[in-house]
Amino acid sequence: MRASPKTICAAIAAATLSMSASAAIDIDLTNAGYQNEAVDSFTVKRLKVPGAGEWDVTFKWDPQTLHFVPQAVAASTAAQLQISGPTTVNEAGTITLSAAVRNADGTLAPTVAVWSVVPASAGTITPQGVFLAASQTADVNAVFTASVLLQGKTITSTYTVKVVNVAAASRTCAGALANNANGMLLADFGVNPETQKVTMLLTAASGNPSFLHGSLFFVQGTTSIDVSPYTFDADTALFTPSGGWSGVGTIASPAQKQAVFSAFPSSINLAQPFQIRYAGIAGAPGTIACN
Structure with a gap:
């Protein structure tokens, strides 16, 4: 005989449930659940006995008593x-976490959880469990907490994900910032994303400008950082830095006047492609791409 919910209700609707030959125990079915075991048996899950906790009780049909x-x-x-x-997830990467309720019988039921993560600097997580890792200077453990309201009770769980700091490789980029009737201005840049530092060797390779005086812009997307002005007297190698630059001027040879200096464009992510633009010598501004 297959146990139906109606039969089950009839079986346990009595005010007491006989658990032994001589005992009658009050029960609370408020948070109880039902699990069919076989054609003639079922289990009432989380049957609460006041003062004695919650119990799983398995019932079997008795053809003799018809109960x-x-x-x-x-x-x-x-x-x-x-x-x-x-x-694990690399900084600036995305992963998706999911939550499920593990029932007493071991079955899993996917659920929608409320998410949080600490430290907040590790990144952000959406209500759907999508985590966007923030940029890091070192590896960090992000601890997630998920919470769900189940049968009037809040259950929680935590989960740890390592956000990995990806060391960005240093690189170089070079080219002509200006090449026109007034002369040729060459630049070699060393880019170090870890220290957020750009080092520049600027060379007046042709023409004979008595000094180099101009503006350099670091451009990335819609962000443009002016790290000028600076002045370099190529005849005396006197370098006057300002606007974020620091360094020293040198004279490589009478024909080639050079300046060596550096900058820290904090608003530019040097691990990503950017451009360096120069404006100073008459003519169209020169641009060097650092990919």
Whole structure:
């Protein structure tokens, strides 16, 4: 005989449930659940006995008495919240975490959780569990907490993901910032994303400008940082830095006047492509791409 919800209700609607030959125990079915075991048996999960906790009671149909008779009683295993997903993510990367309720019988039921993450500097997580890792200067453990309201109770779980700091490789970029009737101005840049530093060797390779005086712009997307002005007297090698530059001027040879200096454009992500633009010698401004 298959147990139906109607039959189950009839079997346990009585005010007491006989758990032994001589005991009658009050029960609370407010948060109880039902699990069909076989054609003639079922289990009531989380059957609460006031003062004695929650229990799982298995009933079996007795053809002699025409009743469902308690066959087994075990303490209920509380439902747990389980988080799954990757355990590492590179900075600026994206992963998705998911939450599921693990029932007492081991089955998993996907659920929508409320998410949070600490430290907040690790990144942000959406209500859908999508985590966007922030840029880091070192590896950091992001600890996620998911919470779900289940049968009037809040259950939580935590999960740790390592946000990996990806060391950006240093690189060089070079080209002509100006090449016109007034002369040729060459530049070699060393880019170090870890220290957020740009070092520049500026050479007046042709013509004979008595000094180099101009503006340099670091451009990335819609961001443009003016790290000028600076003045370099190529005849005396006197370098006057300002606007974020620092360094020293040198004279490589009478024919080639050079300046060596550096800047820290803090608003530019040097790990990503950017451009350096120069304006100072008459003619169209020169641009060097640092990819």
